Amino acid sequence: MSQTPAPRMTLSLQLVLRTLLADPATEMYGLQICEAAGLPSGTIHPILARLEGLGWLESRWEDIEPAEQGRPRRRYYRLTQAGAQRAGHALSHAASPLAGIPVLSPRPAGGPA
Amino acid sequence: MTADPGLPVGLDLTADLVADLANDRALARANDLAHNLADASYCARDLVKTSTSTLELAQAGASYRDRANDRARALTNYFNLDLDHALVNYRDRANELDRDLASFRDRARARALVRALDRVLERDLGRCNSGHLEFVRHLGDDLAHAGRLARDIGRDSAFIGDLDLKPHGHSPASDSDHDPELTAKAPVKAGNGHLARTPVRLAGVAARLLPEGSRARYTEEYQGELAELAAAGAGRRNQFGYALRLLTRAPLLRVELRTPSRRRMMP
Numbered sequence: 587m588s589q590t591p592a593p594r595m596t597l598s599l600q601l602v603l604r605t606l607l608a609d610p611a612t613e614m615y616g617l618q619i620c621e622a623a624g625l626p627s628g629t630i631h632p633i634l635a636r637l638e639g640l641g642w643l644e645s646r647w648e649d650i651e652p653a654e655q656g657r658p659r660r661r662y663y664r665l666t667q668a669g670a671q672r673a674g675h676a677l678s679h680a681a682s683p684l685a686g687i688p689v690l691s692p693r694p695a696g697g698p699a
Numbered sequence: 700m701t702a703d704p705g706l707p708v709g710l711d712l713t714a715d716l717v718a719d720l721a722n723d724r725a726l727a728r729a730n731d732l733a734h735n736l737a738d739a740s741y742c743a744r745d746l747v748k749t750s751t752s753t754l755e756l757a758q759a760g761a762s763y764r765d766r767a768n769d770r771a772r773a774l775t776n777y778f779n780l781d782l783d784h785a786l787v788n789y790r791d792r793a794n795e796l797d798r799d800l801a802s803f804r805d806r807a808r809a810r811a812l813v814r815a816l817d818r819v820l821e822r823d824l825g826r827c828n829s830g831h832l833e834f835v836r837h838l839g840d841d842l843a844h845a846g847r848l849a850r851d852i853g854r855d856s857a858f859i860g861d862l863d864l865k866p867h868g869h870s871p872a873s874d875s876d877h878d879p880e881l882t883a884k885a886p887v888k889a890g891n892g893h894l895a896r897t898p899v900r901l902a903g904v905a906a907r908l909l910p911e912g913s914r915a916r917y918t919e920e921y922q923g924e925l926a927e928l929a930a931a932g933a934g935r936r937n938q939f940g941y942a943l944r945l946l947t948r949a950p951l952l953r954v955e956l957r958t959p960s961r962r963r964m965m966p
Contacts, residue, residue, distance in 0.1 A: 661920045
């Protein structure tokens, strides 16, 4: 894939990239990324879609039988090798780096009402 | 002079006369000489006086000359100093003019740079605005579509107010007939969590706003996440909030899915 310019480094994007770069080899699903990044659940899909469109991220369905597991299958996301490099570079050169912002405490995507 | 005794008396007188005459002539000559000497002395004195005067004049002239030279030097010095001052002043003034000129050139250069930057910003803003206008247009279309779908849901399920109640006059069978897509992909209940129907419907609406090729995937993904929330103990309010966030961000996701190449080109 040809080199594409880095996306605009919004705060949300930086939080997601930081979460993904914490362990680039590990796959995470949507809610998991939300909780780790401290973002409201349901808000990261445009960000994940943008990263997938840039080729920084790849996704796949969990290989299970929902009926057997008693739960729906998850969509897992993981940084590509090139994406991890570009993400690290973009994060380090962000105009408003997150260095001064402490890690947000995970906001539970759901909890007792 | 005594007469010579051998001479006659007349000759003696002539000799006496001659002698007298000779004496007179000598006297006269002596007198003349004396007068001449006197005159010479007077002339000499006058000459001395004249020489003295000349000397004095010469000295006075030299004195005047010296004074004149002094005055000339003083004047020259004065004029030189004045010229120096004038030169210094002119040099200072020239330096001031140079600085003003440099400052003027810098300001002119800065103004030209600002004008060039303005043109660049105007061009970029124009591009940005045209891109944003297109985005806003798409967003408007999507929101209008979402509004229509929400109205349809409101009519069918009366979700405004008391959430998750069975719509009045409807049977489960008519629900599934009305919304086969959602029912076909209804998530498996997970754990002890109760999955509310209205958030599921809202998530379905959010998925319908997406491009056709992505609807199935995101429908399943949204419902899976709702099931996870329910399994984690999230109540109806949390599930509804999650589904509402999906709905409000669906237009953004639609744009991302529709034009990934455009996003690549954006700075």
